[in-house]
Amino acid sequence: MNVIHRNHTKKKLFVLLILAFGLLLIAIFADYLCPYDPYEQNLNLAKQPPSASHLLGTDMLGRDLLSRIIIGSRSSIFSVLLLIGIVSVFGTCFGILCGWQGGRFDSIAMRISDLFLAFPGLVFAMAVAGVLGGGLHNAVIALAAISWPKYARLARGQTLAQRDLPYLAAARLAGCNHWQLIFRHILPNILGPVFVTATLDIGTMLMELAGLSYLDLGAKVPMAEWGSMMSNGRSMLQTAPWIILGPGGAIFISVVIFNLLGDTLRDYLDPRQRGQI
């Protein structure tokens, strides 16, 4: 039974990895995939409903929505992946150091992360983005500021749990120095949960980045970004609902893929939790 389950999870993981990789490929080759120029305006074609020539319709400036969504995947997906990459590496290193070092350094560092956690996430991100003054880069920085403590806490907890296990004492007796202990022994053992958290975070961050852009705190006009495209389409909701449906659907599909990937990854790495969360 268990073996069957595991094979099933493996297959699921494989399919989802291909889907996620497909999204990434779309983002990488966005330039070649667009049927039209995503920035070319043509007022004669403004607000066309979906048709054979414009599969998802056009927006109020006559730009092809499908092309804009494809190009938008670059700003949305790339910036989120970059964000998660940097934040998870930084947060994890910081957390391991805290857990390993202990003592005063640890307690000061944890108080600092407490402070960041005391702000409701998006509120703080909005303020940071507001202070820095909008733009996609600044929105990413704002989201980074709110998301690092999660990784730091996770890595710290895991490190603390590993620190006193016998295998580490054995490694130490075998003559490993601090760095070897951390990188060769602790890191591989705590990487699983960090990886799962990071994958699940991709979906959340995609939505929050789009949210900031929706509020005009992220990508600036005319840059194609899913959130800001929806914000532009908002006033046309009555006459041209497809302007928000396209980008909204794109966000939804990407979030679904990454969330499923995260869930499946967790099942795969930690079969005990299967079907529980």
Place this chain on the structure above:
Amino acid sequence: MKKYAVKRLIQLIPILLGITFLSYGMMRLAGSDAITQLYENIGIAVSPEIIEEAKAKLGLDQPFLTQYFVWLRNLLQGDMGTSFISGKDVFHTFVSKLPATVLLTCSSVITTIVIAIPLGILSAVHQNKTIDYLVRFFSFIGNALPNFFVALLLMYVFAIRMKLLPVISSNTDFCSIILPTVTLSISMASKYTRQVRTVVLEELGKDYVQGARARGVKESVILWRNVLRASILSIITLLALSIGSLLGGTAIVENIFMWDGVGKLAVDSIVMRDYPVIQAYVIWMAMIYVFVNFITDCIYRYLDPRVRLEGGGL
């Protein structure tokens, strides 16, 4: 209990100080020159002497820490400065808009509880049956929809197509709170249902449940008397934790439905770079969040005799 509450309140002081310090520092960094900003907004070119003089008058030539403490003293007296844009007192503007947001938050929390707790329990009890899959499916979908997308979809269907509910909220009638509340509850309930399900499942898997079953205690008695009583603590804690994302979510949703609360005020001021108002928003939201967590801790302690009797438990 009283002693514990006081102790926890004292522990909150450094956090609150940190919150104010961080907010103050951030806004100072941004609008490093409130005066220059102010004149820029009015649109007059002024000589550097006048700016220096105005700065000295407001104490802006003092060292950073001195300024911070002066600002903090004013804050404690309810003086959060005046808005760069409207010139009105920030504290009063803020307090006048707060009830609308609190109302929206409360209605969303209540809706979430009403939806998520029964569904979570139902889904845990019928694990891996059709109903469980259905609940999990919908909570998964709800989790993957950004709340502004939900808001726009609901608006399109119920306000524009079916014309059942108003597009723009007016804060006064019952109908206008429905769409914002539903929007916020959908994303919050989808997360929360999953969490409730996990908590209840975990409790159902414990040995004592099996023991009770073996002794022939009825399923319903086990569920209501034992399992739910034991899981209610985690359920409350998780709810308090999700208030944080709710507070952020209100900003977006208020903006879409033109709900006249602090979230809309904050977004408007961010767009116009009205730093005193942004500052007030961050501080207020953080304080609300911290106090919600404080109250949760107290409730937790009150409800769980184990934590209470251990004495420490901090």
